[in-house]
Amino acid sequence: MNIDEAIRKAEQMGASYCDIRTVHGGGTTLSYRDGELYKAISGGDQGAGIRVLYDGNWGFYSIDGKMGLLGGVEKAVKLARTLASRKKGKVNLAACPVVTDHIPLKASRDPREVDILWKVELLEDLMGAFEEYKKINSVEVGLDDGVVKNNFYSSEGSEVSFHESNVLVRASLTARDGTNVVGYRMRLGGAAGYEILNDGILMEKAREAAMSTIRLLGARSAPSGKFTVIADPDLAGVFAHEAVGHATEADLVLSGDSILKGVMGQKIGNELVSIFDDPTIPAGFGSFPYDDEGVKARKKMLIENGVLMEFLNSRETAGKMNTEPNGSARAQSAGSSPLVRMSNTMIGNGDQSFEELIEDIDYGVYLKGTRGGQVDTAKGMFQFNAAEGYLIEKGNLISPLKDVSLSGSTLETLNNIDALANDFRLGSPGFCGKGQLVSVCDGGPHIRIRNAVVGGR
Amino acid sequence: MRAYKNILGSNGTKINGNTVGSEPDIDLAEKIIRLSDNSGADESECFIQWGRGCGVSIEGNEIKQASGGSGAGFGLRVLKEGRVGFAYSSSFNNIPSVVEKALSLSRISPQLDRHFPDAASHYPKVSCQYDERLEVLEVTDLMDIISKMKDALADKAPSAMVTRGGIGFGVESFVIANSGGIVFEERGTGIYASISCIFDDLGISTGSSSQESTALDINGTVIGAEAANLALMGQGAKDGPSGEMEVLFVNEAAWEIFENVVIPAFNGSQTMEGKTYLHGLMEEMIAPEGFSLYDFPLMKGGLSCSPSDDEGVPSITIPLIENGAATSLLFDCFSAQKYDTNKTSSGIRAEGMGGSSSYKTPPATSARNIIVRGNEEKELGHMIEEMDRGIVVYDVLGAHTANRVSGDFSVNSSQLFYVDKGEIKNPISSAMISGNALELLEGINCIGTDVKKMSGGMGSASAAFPSMRIGNLRVTGS
DSSP: OOHHHHHHHHHHTTOSEEEEEEEEEEEEEEEEETTEEEEEEEEEEEEEEEEEEETTEEEEEEEOSSSOHHHHHHHHHHHHHHHHHHSOOOOOOOOOOOOEEEEOOOOSSOTTTSOHHHHHHHHHHHHHHTTTOTTEEEEEEEEEEEEEEEEEEETTSOEEEEEEEEEEEEEEEEEEETTEEEEEEEEEEESSOGGGGTTTHHHHHHHHHHHHHHHHHTOEEOOOEEEEEEEOHHHHHHIIIIIIIGGGBHHHHHTTOOTTTTOTTSBOSOTTOOEEEOTTSTTOTTOOSBOTTSOBOOOEEEEETTEEOOOBOOHHHHHHHTSOOOSOEEOSSTTSOOEEOOSEEEEOOOSBOHHHHHHTOSEEEEEESOSOEEEETTTTEEEEEOSEEEEEETTEEEEEEESOEEEEEHHHHHHHEEEEBSOOEEOOOEEEESSSEEEEEEEEOOEEEEEEEEEOO | OGGGTTSOOTTSSSSOSSOOSSOOOHHHHHHHHHHHHHTTOSEEEEEEEEEEEEEEEEETTEEEEEEEEEEEEEEEEEEETTEEEEEEESOSTTHHHHHHHHHHHHTTSOOOOOOOOOOOSOOOOOOSSOOGGGGSOOHHHHHHHHHHHHHHHHHHOTTOEEEEEEEEEEEEEEEEEETTSOEEEEEEEEEEEEEEEEEEESEEEEEEEEEEESSSOOOHHHHHHHHHHHHHHTTTOBOOOOEEEEEEEOHHHHHHHIIIIIGGGGBHHHHHTTOSTTTTOTTSBOSOTTOEEEEOTTOTTOTTOOSBOTTSOBOOOEEEEETTEEOOOBOOHHHHHHTTOOOOSOEEOEETTTTEEOTTSOOEEOOOEEEEEOSOEEOHHHHHHTOSEEEEEEEEEOGGGSOTTTOEEEEEEEEEEEEETTEEEEEESOEEEEEEHHHHHHTEEEEESOOEEEOOSSSSOEEEEOOEEEEEEEEEEO
């Protein structure tokens, strides 16, 4: 494949800018259901994504191995030209440093080198960890790993290549007691090799998941209404990602689809609250060294002491906002064009203890873990489901709760967070959907939210 | 994330990335099977997929990008001594290594008495799955439809701002073949268009609408007008009521709830293993008499419809609920063999958001095209007139967080209206609606005539689904 020739062709056809990403990699998936391996996949992917600017209009074309790069470039330019024939393009890329960088794989236990039988044994051990819990009547476990080599080339002269390694181990537990059925999911992983599973961390996580599942069997439905809520680091992280992070994506801000439009530099939350997005955390599931526009990744303070400080930007949105790109353009694969995305999004630590957070609560709810959430960024409304909860009465955790959700307004909630604990940790690895899926992580400390809408069933 | 439900896939089409540059190739599939069988597999199955697509996206009132893509790949599933292995590749350059990978994975798999489906004597005909006009559609045609959406929106709501939307189409074909003699090929087309807007006058309101079809019959003007109407109707929202009340889910919201709360429980192996609330309820009454729910992959022009599933099993209609009784569960080929029951043409290969068809994964059980029937179907306006006190819900957030094991769900809506004595009184700023799948099914008291074709937001199941009114659900106002 001659990249230079392809980029020259785009320029000869009139493109003012061209970038080419090639992705080459593969991975393994293993899934067990109740002790039986039911899914074993070995896969290999390769492809390229070509993006061009022609008269301020974007054209993008993705190809696999069959079509040559030159053919793809031609298609991409033709697409952009067609737009240009009908409208004046307004895309103006913010400048970024031209870089040449080649980053080798950093994983010390490269998933490709780890024997498949070791992976089988790992999952068998994980299944074994649940055996002593007799009420857990069904266990599904699995792992996904992969190593991908990304190359980025631009007509400006940037040339970046880096390897990404990912490992994700998952378990889904079901417990039944008569007609009472409950489920619980756990995930552990990172942008790393199998070294992240050392130190018995998987077994510890498995024990916690089993205990949570058993607790849910004895849990009752949550009350509905407005309460003081404590969110654990997992759920606090989901709030940081879903409610705040999405609203800081500059493409949404620019299209009027964010509640944070027009409030840059203003105080939008309690001064105790700081929220940041950091793709440079070692082994974080949402970490990467360069974004998919060849911009070096860096930490972004989105909210600092309650004040909105920075949006997540691509080169295009930074151009429109007259600011610098901050390495937030990501694509799911070579087949996708980069969008403004998050990485690892977190609430900063507080200075109180968990006990201090709950001691004043007369009647409230403690929400732990997450089963996901959704947000309407334009209206600034969110809805999350917690994996489990507890009723709080007179400063004490009383009875376990199940199927409890939290909803509300992003801006009100940012102001209603009135205390944060000093127990920051990363949450579970996950995938964020915005038309495309990318790996992300979140986290935070325990946080207290006044007047939160809690829904049971 | 719900805000993106209507954004187009990266290459502008819901039929995405893994998809086609050349014609389907049965010879290649048979060659791969022969190679696999000669390398030691007892049975082999090859699924080759091609696709190409093109789309135009809009963001903040502007056309953002024209994108396209083409691609192909294959998945190989092997059985050796009753052990299964699967490998895929997006390249056809090194087929022997894919065969070796599949065989090597089979060595770690349990020995089970599984077999690929036998050759079918006949495949049913499913019409309107392919529209040749979509083979030759141009970017300029897409821009024309976008103009219609934007013009209709601006006509109804001049000061509303378009936030995002777009249009994409694709052509996809696949070949499925196995050593048992199955050879099936299919070519289909699809198109999807959507627009969302925001209106800020008496407070912020939003509106969005979309249409999806297998043929070039979507109407940009209708899509734009619907989005504008919703945004206008949402102006001046007030706090909502709390308590138990009647809830009317308009078609898109109704499908989103069903897709996440009801349909997953019809997964045969999950329910047989006691992992859903339907366990032990087969043949019991779980919905009002007269209510039926079918998986109907033979529907003319239906989304996710085809003469065959992704294992080469001829498509059949499956009654999931018939006249109120839980009737059948869904099984792919292997799960049917495990539970010694009939396969239901439910073996689907899908991955990613929205369950895009993909050669990268072996078949798994999935519903394909859900439809409902009731004793009597009424127009939406009539359904509202019959309500004493309740809410009409156009959109829900967080349906995918439902507990699929227990059937408990709790969703938020900020696109809903308060109804008193048969009339819509005012929009509601936000409310949470919660309940259980079985309460939901038992509580269905009316279904609408407004059937809409929609694909899945999370999984691969599509539907032609109407609005649905539920007698009593818990609502928590903001």
